[in-house]
Amino acid sequence: MTDEICFENVEKIYGDRVLLSVEAFSMSAGECTLITGDNGAGKTSLLKIVSGLLKPQKATVTIDGNPLSWLKARPRLQSLVVYLHQSPYMFDTNVYDNVAYGLRAAKLPDAQIDEMVWESLHWGKLDHLTHRNARVLSGGEKQRVALTRARITKPRFLALDEPTTSMDRKSRHQTYELIQQLRQENMSIVISTHDIEPFLDIVSHHHFLEAGHLHPIDVPMRSTDNTSRAVVTTFHRHGS
Amino acid sequence: MHDVFVATKDALGLLLSGNPGIWEIIGISFGVSLQAILYVTPFSLVVAFLLAYGDFKGQRFLISLMHTLLAVPAVVVGLTLYILLSRNGPLGDLKLLFTQTAMIIGQMLLAIPIVIAMAHSALKNSDKIVWETAKTLGASHTRAMLTVMFEARFGLFAAVIAAFGRIIAEVGCSMMVGGNILHHTRNIPTAIALETRKGEFAQGIALGLVLLILALGLNMILSSARHRFETA
Numbered sequence: 001m002t003d004e005i006c007f008e009n010v011e012k013i014y015g016d017r018v019l020l021s022v023e024a025f026s027m028s029a030g031e032c033t034l035i036t037g038d039n040g041a042g043k044t045s046l047l048k049i050v051s052g053l054l055k056p057q058k059a060t061v062t063i064d065g066n067p068l069s070w071l072k073a074r075p076r077l078q079s080l081v082v083y084l085h086q087s088p089y090m091f092d093t094n095v096y097d098n099v100a101y102g103l104r105a106a107k108l109p110d111a112q113i114d115e116m117v118w119e120s121l122h123w124g125k126l127d128h129l130t131h132r133n134a135r136v137l138s139g140g141e142k143q144r145v146a147l148t149r150a151r152i153t154k155p156r157f158l159a160l161d162e163p164t165t166s167m168d169r170k171s172r173h174q175t176y177e178l179i180q181q182l183r184q185e186n187m188s189i190v191i192s193t194h195d196i197e198p199f200l201d202i203v204s205h206h207h208f209l210e211a212g213h214l215h216p217i218d219v220p221m222r223s224t225d226n227t228s229r230a231v232v233t234t235f236h237r238h239g240s
Numbered sequence: 241m242h243d244v245f246v247a248t249k250d251a252l253g254l255l256l257s258g259n260p261g262i263w264e265i266i267g268i269s270f271g272v273s274l275q276a277i278l279y280v281t282p283f284s285l286v287v288a289f290l291l292a293y294g295d296f297k298g299q300r301f302l303i304s305l306m307h308t309l310l311a312v313p314a315v316v317v318g319l320t321l322y323i324l325l326s327r328n329g330p331l332g333d334l335k336l337l338f339t340q341t342a343m344i345i346g347q348m349l350l351a352i353p354i355v356i357a358m359a360h361s362a363l364k365n366s367d368k369i370v371w372e373t374a375k376t377l378g379a380s381h382t383r384a385m386l387t388v389m390f391e392a393r394f395g396l397f398a399a400v401i402a403a404f405g406r407i408i409a410e411v412g413c414s415m416m417v418g419g420n421i422l423h424h425t426r427n428i429p430t431a432i433a434l435e436t437r438k439g440e441f442a443q444g445i446a447l448g449l450v451l452l453i454l455a456l457g458l459n460m461i462l463s464s465a466r467h468r469f470e471t472a
Contacts, residue, residue, distance in 0.1 A: 053372050083376045089369040092391055102377035153378055 002064055002080055002156050003029045005050070011058035012045050012212075020045055020056070021212045027081075027157055027190055032183055032202045034219075035192045037209030043192035044086070046209065047159045050190065052077030082155040086162045088146030090134035095126055098134045098145055102153035116152055124148030124178065140171020147178045157188045164195060172198075243441070250442035251449060262443065266450055269427035272340050273408040276347035281400055284352050288359035288399075289385050293371060303360065309353035314346075315412030321346050322416045338419035343427070346413035354403040362395025363388065394466050401458045409451055
């Protein structure tokens with residue numbers, strides 16, 4: 001069972017631009033890490049790298065204390081981390097088959113797949129959408145399908161890329177609820193977001209990504225004042 | 241103008257009366273071209289996928305080569321194959337010249353660059369997010385590739401249909417390596433060329449109509465599939 005994945009000296013360059021230059025970043029079992037930063041700061045690239053979907057120009061990856069080359073680390077990362085896109089892609093089939101995708105890829109027996117899919121559909125409150133084509137769902141419903149589809153594969157880590165962007169209030173609330181449920185199931189999660197407040201109850205670490213550099217900052221306690229402002233203030237104090 | 245009407249009427253008569261000569265030629269045409277397209281499709285789709293999603297040396301050169309091969313005339317492919325298969329050629333011992341096998345090989349050579357180039361464009365335009373989603377959910381490379389292909393199936397279907405339309409209507413290669421032998425290698429385009437030279441316009445028009453109906457049918461299937469996809 002993998003407990004910790006550490007990344008050191010991660011560098012991602014597009015053309016002449018250094019998009020990411022992260023000295024150190026780690027993900028530990030049972031923790032929830034929040035990554036905030038402006039648009040274009042490199043949050044998506046960082047999450048894709050930690051999920052093994054994007055190759056960095058440079059990176060030292062250590063999984064449970066074993067340093068690995070990118071070539072060896074990549075398939076390990078892909079098997080340990082499930083990455084959820086900001087706008088999740090729905091395969092052109094119904095919700096049931098979308099949720100079952102990872103289990104079929106793992107070649108589980110049909111009866112077991114069926115049982116797990118129905119349990120997961122119920123978990124994601126998707127029972128009534130089971131036979132609907134996933135492409136025609138609303139943004140919030142798609143995100144719920146994506147979270148359910150990821151959860152069913154029982155990943156060690158979950159990387160969520162701005163999971164509530166462009167959603168109405170109700171959908172946002174439903175997505176937060178599912179993420180909180182995942183935390184209650186002790187799922188390790190890395191979330192990139194602009195919206196810190198809803199995650200304050202579950203977050204263990206918080207990093208601010210600025211111009212490709214990752215700055216760890218204090219995790220503020222939930223309070224009645226403007227918490228987002230408190231976080232930014234904390235970051236600037238560290239940065240200065 | 242009157243002659244054209246008469247010839248067309250005669251052509252329809254030939255087709256509808258089930259003229260065995262005409263239907264044998266149609267059968268040979270479809271048999272050869274369907275086999276050719278069936279053999280090249282899996283290979284070409286995989287190559288197109290590798291060109292669209294891979295990252296290897298020579299990738300750009302191969303893409304340019306496929307687009308260049310699109311422009312090679314059928315008769316040049318036929319000539320090359322003729323030289324290779326003729327008695328004194330390097331593959332002469334196979335005794336394939338003037339056989340349906342030679343026609344199939346020729347049509348395969350014509351279809352490969354069409355399927356690869358068009359499928360490559362379709363796959364290149366499909367979103368990389370499909371591949372990433374499949375991979376992150378634990379799919380193997382093969383499964384992820386099949387998923388990407390399924391999601392881009394209408395573009396790929398169009399590529400295969402375009403290639404089939406091209407090879408079933410080509411005359412140069414079939415004439416060179418098939419030899420237009422009655423009951424053996426005479427297909428629709430070579431028969432049209434022969435009948436026209438003989439002044440037998442009715443038979444030529446009848447066979448031409450088959451090609452036109454085929455083209456119409458294939459395009460209707462494609463557009464209906466697209467419509468169903470877009471309104472799903």
